[in-house]
Amino acid sequence: MGEKITMGTNGILSVPNQPIIPFIIGDGIGSDIWNASVRVFDAAVQKAYGGKRSITWKEVLAGEKAFNETGNWLPNETLDTFKEYLIGIKGPLTTPIGGGIRSLNVALRKELNLYVCLRPTKWYEGVPSPIKRPEDVDMVIFRENTEDIYAGIEFSADSEDSKKLQKYLLEELGVDYSFNQNSGIGIKIVSEEGSKRLVRSAIEYAIEHKKSSVTIVHKGNIMKYTEGAFKQWGFEVAEKEFGQFTYTWGQWERTKEEKGQDTANAEQKAAEASGKIVIKDIIADNFLQQILLAPKDYSVVATLNLNGDYISDALAAMVGGIGIAPGANINYKTGHAIFEATHGTAPRFANTDTMNPSSVILSGVMMLEYMGWNEAADSIVNALSQAIKDKTVTVDFYNLMEGAILLRTSEFADKIIEKI
Secondary structure (H helix, E strand, C coil): CCECCEECCCCCEECCCCEEEEEECCCCCHHHHHHHHHHHHHHHHHHHHCCCCCCEEEECCCCHHHHHHHCCCCCHHHHHHHHHHCEEEECCCCCCCCCCCCCHHHHHHHHCCCCEEEEEEECCCCCCCCCCCHHHCEEEEEEECCCHHHHCCEECCCCHHHHHHHHHHHHCCCCCCCCCCCCCEECCCCCHHHHHHHHHHHHHHHHHCCCCEEEEEECCCCCCCCHHHHHHHHHHHHHHHCCCCEEEHHHHHHHHHHHCHHHHHHHHHHHHHCCCEEEEEEEHHHHHHHHHHCHHHCCEEEECHHHHHHHHHHHHHHCCCHHHCEEEEECCCCCCEEEEECCCCCHHHCCCCCCCCHHHHHHHHHHHHHHCCHHHHHHHHHHHHHHHHCCEECHHHHCCCCCCEECCHHHHHHHHHHHC
């Protein structure tokens, strides 16, 4: 029963009508939200394709369940299965305490080289929000997933390695810095290859989905040879590989210098009118202001790992919180992708059937879209939106709405299925 999804030589996924998809239930509230979500996925696929398509779900282990059954937080079999079947989905996982794997999520991304963390952020009517116009927020974040300070190259303050590195920096490289007696050190890595493949994926997404702009968010004014290089490499990709589709800030600056600002402004407006995607950049701290002040100015966002972490959660808060924020980790070259809940395990609410399953459900929507099953994906989004609009919600939204009807996790899934 079921067949493998494969990547064709043309770089396009080949998805059979009965694909096998591995899943990790997740820790804490994972079982509650997964059991609700999988019923929604199956109902949507059945309704959209009349039984001609279906998913064969294959459970794999990670996190506490894996440790309890195998003594290993992330068994090799799980990694091998994700490698073999290309696409998977997971609930939230506990990070082991006291050594070992730094983060199960980071480990999965590293092992499968999932270099894009994809986080779409938009508001659904009726979702409580702390801002006045959440409907203006509609962005897709491309966060680089393998480099930056998340590479995990760190040395503790009291270690000999830290002291050796400090000495090397001072004596061999002539670094102008006065280290305090006990200083932990982390290394920030930003490569040309990693930067270009991330921005390339963002531009390809913008072209495919007819988005108006790609904004490169960075702190290159301070970190010139890492974040500044990221910006420069991003513009190089835009101009050299996508010149017929894009209009870059570099083009604007050159036109301004040669012909004046008025001409540069006119050329940009002409490019926008012709349907070209505007490629621009902004300093990270200013961007965090602008998403509050002028969110309509931003569509697709390409950024490094740490900035992307901050930005994704800030945007999620603006449209209702990470409880409804989906996420994916993708390697567009190999086709490998893991779709995931973006929130934590909330262990004190485990097995209470009370938490919002929307993060997993919407991550499943992203998965279906990635597979090309857009009819099923759209039906879930429409049904979930209607359930929220009708104020039939789980406790997180219930506490913030007037006149809402409180549903359990499983009942919220029932409501979505009813509307599908």
